[in-house]
Amino acid sequence: MLKMHFxxxxxxxxxxxxxxxxxxxxxxxxxxxNADAIDDKVVKRIFLGKEKKFPGGASxxxxxxxxxxxxxxxxxxxxxxxSSAQVSAYWSKLxxxxxxxxxxxxxxxxxxxxxxxxxxxxIGYVDSASVTGDVKAISLN
Amino acid sequence: xxxxxxxxxxxxxxxxxxxxxxVRINGFANLIGGITSSDDTLYGYDDNIGFGEESLFAxxxxxxxxxxxxxxxxxxxxxxxxxxxxxxxxxxxxxxxxNTNISAGRFRLPLFRYSASLDVGYSYHxxxxxxxVYSVPFNNLDGLRxxxxxxxxxxEYNLQLSAGTxxxxxxxxxxxxxxxxxxxxxxxxxxxxEALKLRGVIGRAKSTVDVPALAPAIGQLRSISPELADLVExxxxxxxxxxxxxxxxxxxxxxxxxxxxxxxxxxxNPDTIAYYATAxxxxxxxxxxxxxxxxxxxxxxxxxxxxxxxxxxxxGPLTQLLVGIQQSFVEKNDTITAGVRYDYDTNVAFKxxxxxxxxxxxxxxxxxxxxxxxxxxx
Numbered sequence: 001m002l003k004m005h006f007x008x009x010x011x012x013x014x015x016x017x018x019x020x021x022x023x024x025x026x027x028x029x030x031x032x033x034n035a036d037a038i039d040d041k042v043v044k045r046i047f048l049g050k051e052k053k054f055p056g057g058a059s060x061x062x063x064x065x066x067x068x069x070x071x072x073x074x075x076x077x078x079x080x081x082x083s084s085a086q087v088s089a090y091w092s093k094l095x096x097x098x099x100x101x102x103x104x105x106x107x108x109x110x111x112x113x114x115x116x117x118x119x120x121x122x123i124g125y126v127d128s129a130s131v132t133g134d135v136k137a138i139s140l141n
Numbered sequence: 142x143x144x145x146x147x148x149x150x151x152x153x154x155x156x157x158x159x160x161x162x163x164v165r166i167n168g169f170a171n172l173i174g175g176i177t178s179s180d181d182t183l184y185g186y187d188d189n190i191g192f193g194e195e196s197l198f199a200x201x202x203x204x205x206x207x208x209x210x211x212x213x214x215x216x217x218x219x220x221x222x223x224x225x226x227x228x229x230x231x232x233x234x235x236x237x238x239x240n241t242n243i244s245a246g247r248f249r250l251p252l253f254r255y256s257a258s259l260d261v262g263y264s265y266h267x268x269x270x271x272x273x274v275y276s277v278p279f280n281n282l283d284g285l286r287x288x289x290x291x292x293x294x295x296x297e298y299n300l301q302l303s304a305g306t307x308x309x310x311x312x313x314x315x316x317x318x319x320x321x322x323x324x325x326x327x328x329x330x331x332x333x334x335e336a337l338k339l340r341g342v343i344g345r346a347k348s349t350v351d352v353p354a355l356a357p358a359i360g361q362l363r364s365i366s367p368e369l370a371d372l373v374e375x376x377x378x379x380x381x382x383x384x385x386x387x388x389x390x391x392x393x394x395x396x397x398x399x400x401x402x403x404x405x406x407x408x409x410n411p412d413t414i415a416y417y418a419t420a421x422x423x424x425x426x427x428x429x430x431x432x433x434x435x436x437x438x439x440x441x442x443x444x445x446x447x448x449x450x451x452x453x454x455x456x457g458p459l460t461q462l463l464v465g466i467q468q469s470f471v472e473k474n475d476t477i478t479a480g481v482r483y484d485y486d487t488n489v490a491f492k493x494x495x496x497x498x499x500x501x502x503x504x505x506x507x508x509x510x511x512x513x514x515x516x517x518x519x
Contacts, residue, residue, distance in 0.1 A: 050290070050297065052239055067487040081392055083423070085484035092518045093264045095167050096201055097257035098213040098234055098244070099288070 025128035026075050029113060029135040031120040034058075038123070040140045043079055046123060048090065049100040054123075062103035063115045063124035069108065075125050079140065164204040171262040172196050173269070173514040181508035183498050184272060185221065193220035195269055195512075197260060199229075209236045217260065229281065242288040250282045251301045251329045252342055254386045254399055262516035266428050266482045268494045269512075271417040273434040273476065274399055278311040278320040279346070282327075298332040307346065314469040316354040322346035322380070329384075340386035340399075348380035348405060355409075355466060362462045365455055372444055373466055375408035396420040409467045413438040428482040435475035439502065442467045473501040490516045 028043060030036070036054040045051035046060050054060045065072040067084055076084045094100035106112055109130035116122040117134035131137045173195040175186040185194035197220060203213040215230040232246025249256050253275055258264040284305015291298060307322035327344035352375075363370035381404045388397035400416035414437045421430030448459045480494030492514040500506035 045292075050292070083484070084487050085426070085490070086423075088487040088518070089264050092169065092261050093258040096169060096199075096215070096261050096264075097249070098203060098211060098232065099242075099257075101165065 025139070026071055026078065026125050027128045027131060028123060028125050028138040028140060029116050029131065030123050030138065031116060032134070032136045033120050034123075034136060038138050040079055043123070043125075043140065044081075047080060047103060048087075049094060049102070059121050060123055061119060061121045063112055063122050064103040064105045065109075065112060065125070066105050066107055071109065071125065071127050079125075164202065166200065166202055168198070168200045168519050169261045169263060170196075170198045170517045171260070171514060173262075173512055175510055175512035177511075178509040181506075181510075183496070183508040183510045184269075186510055186512075193223075196220040198224070199260060206233075210234065211236075240289055240291050244286045244288070245284070247281055247283045248286060249280055250303055250307075250325075250327055250344075251286075252277070252280070252327065252344065252382065252384060253401070254340055254388070254397070256280070261518065262492075262514060263488070263490055263518045266421055266430050266480070266492075267419075267432065267478070268480060268492045268514045271419075271432060271434040271476075271478075273415045273436040273474075274401055274417050277403070278309050278313070278318070278350075279307045279322055279325075279348075281309065282307055282325060284325065296332055296334050298330065300331075301327075301329045303327045303329075313350075313352060316352050316469075318350060318352045321349040321351070323348075323377075327382070336389050336391050338386075338388040338390070338397075340384075340388075342382070342384040344382040346380050346382075347377055348375065349377055350375040350408070350410065358462055358466050362459070362466070365459060365462075366451065369444065369447060369459065369463070372407050372447075373409045373463060375405060375410055378405050378408045380405040380410075392423065394420070394422045409443075409470060411438040411443075411467065411470055411472070412440055413472070426484040428484075430480050430482070432478040432480070433475065434478075436472050438470065438472040471502060474506075475499050475501075488518045492516065 028038060030038070034054070036056045042055060047062050052059060067088070073084050076082055076087050080087055082090065091100070091102040095102065106115055109126040112124035112126050113130065113132055113135050116124045128137070172192065174190055174192045175194065176190045177183050177186050177188050179188045181188065197217055199215060199217040201213065201215045203211055205211050211234045213230065213232055213234065214228060216226050217229045218224040218226045230248050232244045232248045234242055234244045236242055249259065251257060255265055255270050259270055259275060282303055282305045284303065286301060286303040289300045304326050307320060307325055309320045311318055311320060323346065325344070325346040327342065329340065329342035331338065331340045359370055359374055362373065382401065384399065384401040386397070386399040389395065396419070398416065398418040400414070403413040415435065417432055417434035419430055419432040421428050442464050444463055445460060448456050448463070451459055476496050476498045478494050478496040480492060483491045485491055494512050496510045498508045498510070
């Protein structure tokens with residue numbers, strides 16, 4: 001009986017852990033001077049190379065995260081609505097027809113924040129827990 | 142060869158003329174192996190395992206000449222050409238506005254949904270795009286292309302106007318041939334609304350198809366009737382291309398189809414309708430799919446109604462010649478393919494498929510083909 005309880009406890013802990021991972025919030029980050037109204041459609045267009053400007057008309061530079069990061073796969077699946085492999089297939093179509101260059105990739109949340117803080121045109125995404133005062137965070141949900 | 146050197150120097154000059162040129166090097170590779178059922182052949186494969194028919198390696202170099210101009214060159218080594226390296230594309234792109242690009246040089250004609258990335262196996266779920274539709278001898282164009290893309294509400298759309306010339310060696314009905322297209326003009330339009338994508342294309346060209354193996358028969362025909370020879374010959378005749386495509390991609394599953402029509406009325410070339418429909422599901426890293434494709438170029442020989450106007454002794458030989466010339470191009474077949482793609486990584490995919498080819502003209506050509514592939518992009 002004790003064993004049983006122990007197992008249940010383990011399971012609950014595991015469940016809590018996985019839900020925690022799955023619900024880690026991805027937020028968009030832009031330069032503090034950026035006052036544009038940014039929604040998921042704008043983000044999708046900018047990160048898929050369909051739009052080169054923010055709604056206000058200023059040019060936009062998307063900053064991506066490396067393909068093996070969990071925040072990247074979460075961003076790809078929830079915002080771009082494709083798996084990372086599909087996003088990569090999408091870009092290979094554009095790259096090899098000279099129609100586009102995929103966004104620059106950086107290593108982690110800290111690198112995204114550094115890039116965005118230094119560039120008024122930049123837009124990136126990070127785990128909400130990583131946001132600092134150097135950037136402006138925009139939640140898409 | 143001269144063309145290749147020209148293309149190479151064009152890109153090299155364009156890239157090196159600017160000290161600040163940002164040069165990007167990308168590449169892709171498809172390693173494809175296949176084997177048919179015993180004593181059969183399909184797409185160049187036979188019942189001994191072969192890797193050369195569809196495998197290819199490619200490198201693309203592109204450089205920004207300035208803020209608005211980019212030079213792109215693509216070097217491709219195809220197994221079917223003994224991996225001889227060829228400069229297949231070389232063009233300059235000028236970004237006229239945020240929505241309009243103008244390209245000049247040699248590039249892929251935007252005839253089909255996957256025209257542009259036809260060689261990039263990683264970009265689609267098949268081992269190779271359906272041959273019935275995609276295997277045409279006029280894929281690359283020397284000329285100009287204007288691309289316009291924009292969106293209206295939730296509709297995204299893209300218009301492409303291409304104009305130029307085509308000159309391409311190919312094989313038809315087992316014979317060496319050359320396709321020449323002058324005054325080629327192609328207009329294509331694509332619109333996307335969320336998961337739905339529609340595509341239409343219309344094109345025409347003054348076309349000449351030279352098949353040296355046909356020359357004796359056309360010569361004989363000419364000795365009886367120069368007029369009939371001119372009509373059956375495929376020389377400076379108007380060729381028309383029509384295409385329509387639809388796709389619904391709901392992420393977890395997708396369906397798509399394309400249908401094309403090729404006509405060159407005053408020639409031996411039969412009017413050709415080709416189409417495919419494909420459906421698949423995405424289950425994690427796995428994408429199983431089914432594809433049905435068919436070609437119908439079997440309208441019966443043209444020009445036979447003209448034979449009656451000739452004196453009786455000529456009617457037999459004329460009919461024989463007209464039928465003989467056209468017969469080898471008659472085609473009616475379909476293929477069903479079951480395949481699976483596995484996304485090993487964001488730049489590597491593994492694939493395998495089985496195709497069953499049914500030939501309605503010649504039953505002995507029926508074949509079953511098994512293929513497997515590795516696609517890589519960098």
